[in-house]
Amino acid sequence: MPDSVLSEAERTQQDERSDRSFYQEPRLVQHVDEQFRECLTDLYRQHLRAGDDVLDVMSSWVSHLPEEREFGRVAGHGMNEDELVANDRLTGSFVQDLNETQCLPLETASFDAVLCAVSVQYLQRAEQVFADVARVLRPGGIFIVSFSNRMFAQKAIRAWRTAAGPGRLRLVERYFEAVEAFQGPATVRESPSVPPTQRFLGGAPDPFYAAYARTQG
Numbered sequence: 001m002p003d004s005v006l007s008e009a010e011r012t013q014q015d016e017r018s019d020r021s022f023y024q025e026p027r028l029v030q031h032v033d034e035q036f037r038e039c040l041t042d043l044y045r046q047h048l049r050a051g052d053d054v055l056d057v058m059s060s061w062v063s064h065l066p067e068e069r070e071f072g073r074v075a076g077h078g079m080n081e082d083e084l085v086a087n088d089r090l091t092g093s094f095v096q097d098l099n100e101t102q103c104l105p106l107e108t109a110s111f112d113a114v115l116c117a118v119s120v121q122y123l124q125r126a127e128q129v130f131a132d133v134a135r136v137l138r139p140g141g142i143f144i145v146s147f148s149n150r151m152f153a154q155k156a157i158r159a160w161r162t163a164a165g166p167g168r169l170r171l172v173e174r175y176f177e178a179v180e181a182f183q184g185p186a187t188v189r190e191s192p193s194v195p196p197t198q199r200f201l202g203g204a205p206d207p208f209y210a211a212y213a214r215t216q217g
Helices: 034-047 081-085 126-136 165-177
Strands: 054-057 074-078 092-095 111-117 137-147 186-190 208-214
Touching: 034 111, 034 137, 034 186, 034 208, 054 126, 074 081, 081 092, 111 126, 126 137, 126 165, 137 165, 165 186, 165 208
Parallel strands: 054 074, 054 111, 074 092, 111 137
Antiparallel strands: 137 208, 186 208
16 A cells, blocks of 8 residues: 555545536646647657557546657546547547546556646545556556646645645655655656747746656566
C-alpha cells in the first residue's frame, strides 16, 4: 500500500454529486491554451519513444501526443465515452471512475508510459491511483503528470483548491514519493511570457507544470 499523503478533509469536493453525473455531457473543447499544449507535446516528445505502448488516463478527445511519432498501443481512460471515441490517437478506451475504483482493469507491466494531463486535481485517492499506475508500467516506464491553473473548482479536491501552483506541484511530487516503485520525481515549471501586443488585453498565458518519474529497473 502507498503512504497516505492527504487527510480525509483534504480529499473532499465542493460538488458531492457522482463524477459520472458531472461528466455525463461531453466537453469537446480545449481546457488549456495553445502555449501549454505545445509545452506538453514537447515534454512527451522528449520522453516517449516510437513504438511505446502508452496509457492516457483521465483522457478526453485529445491526447497531445506528437503527431510525427508512431506509438504501439495507445489506450485511453476517461469519464465520457463520447470524448474518448472522438480521440483519434487512441487504439482502445474504457470508462472508469477512479474516485470509486482505483484499480485499473489492465495487466501488470503492460505499458511503457502513462500520461495524465490537466486532471490530477480531481483524484480523491491519488496515492492509490499512482500505485496502480506503477503496477501497469513496465520496469523503467514513465508516468507524466501535467497541470495548469485551470480546473472545475467544484470537483477539484480541497487540498488542490487551497494551494497555489508551486504547492500543487509539491503535492504531485508527494504522490510519487508515496509509491515505493517510483524513483524520485523530476519537475517542470514554466510561466510563458506575455507578448507585448497582449499585455493590456488580459488573459495571461496558462502556466505549465509537470512532474514525472520512472519505475524502478
